[in-house]
Amino acid sequence: xxxxxxxxxxxxxxxxxxxxxxxxxxxxxxxxxxxxxxxxxxxxxxxxxxxxxxxxxxxxxxxxxxxxxxxxxxxxxxxxxxxxxxxxxxxxxxxxxxxxxxxxxxxxxxxxxxxxxxxxxxxxxxxxxxxxxxxxxxxxxxxxxxxxxxxxx
Numbered sequence: 001x002x003x004x005x006x007x008x009x010x011x012x013x014x015x016x017x018x019x020x021x022x023x024x025x026x027x028x029x030x031x032x033x034x035x036x037x038x039x040x041x042x043x044x045x046x047x048x049x050x051x052x053x054x055x056x057x058x059x060x061x062x063x064x065x066x067x068x069x070x071x072x073x074x075x076x077x078x079x080x081x082x083x084x085x086x087x088x089x090x091x092x093x094x095x096x097x098x099x100x101x102x103x104x105x106x107x108x109x110x111x112x113x114x115x116x117x118x119x120x121x122x123x124x125x126x127x128x129x130x131x132x133x134x135x136x137x138x139x140x141x142x143x144x145x146x147x148x149x150x151x152x153x
Contacts, residue, residue, distance in 0.1 A: 001071050001072065002091060002093050004093065006067075009030055012030060014030055016031065017031070018034035018062050018065075019065045019073070020062040022099070024084070025083050025101040025105065026075060026080070026099065027099050028100065038059070075100065083101070083102060084102040089101065090102075092106070
């Protein structure tokens with residue numbers, strides 16, 4: 001398990017992570033983050049076929065995996081098999097979870113996904129636009145200036 005996750009889990013007093021199959025890997029969430037995900041899933045339209053399918057797939061395969069004294073977790077054989085994980089694995093930190101991949105599957109994912117970065121970068125607005133009720137920039141000389149403009153004298 002990544003050391004940053006071990007430290008965060010120790011700080012929370014968590015003795016386990018919740019692991020489930022996600023796409024082609026195993027995803028592990030701290031218990032607090034998993035509870036938040038369950039809340040988010042519960043807020044989605046209950047009678048939507050896609051929501052029901054997603055919820056069933058994530059939750060039905062989820063299992064608590066205890067953390068041993070060395071910060072390791074034992075992944076259940078059925079989940080390892082479903083993700084194609086045999087002896088070696090690649091562990092990737094992703095925001096509020098970490099993922100465990102088969103090395104072959106991870107390499108394939110990277111190769112296929114790198115081309116998407118060019119397409120996605122055109123759709124991402126950074127920084128994000130302000131929210132309708134959010135703070136607005138204060139009027140003044142700095143608000144209208146370009147960040148690389150020369151200072152006025």
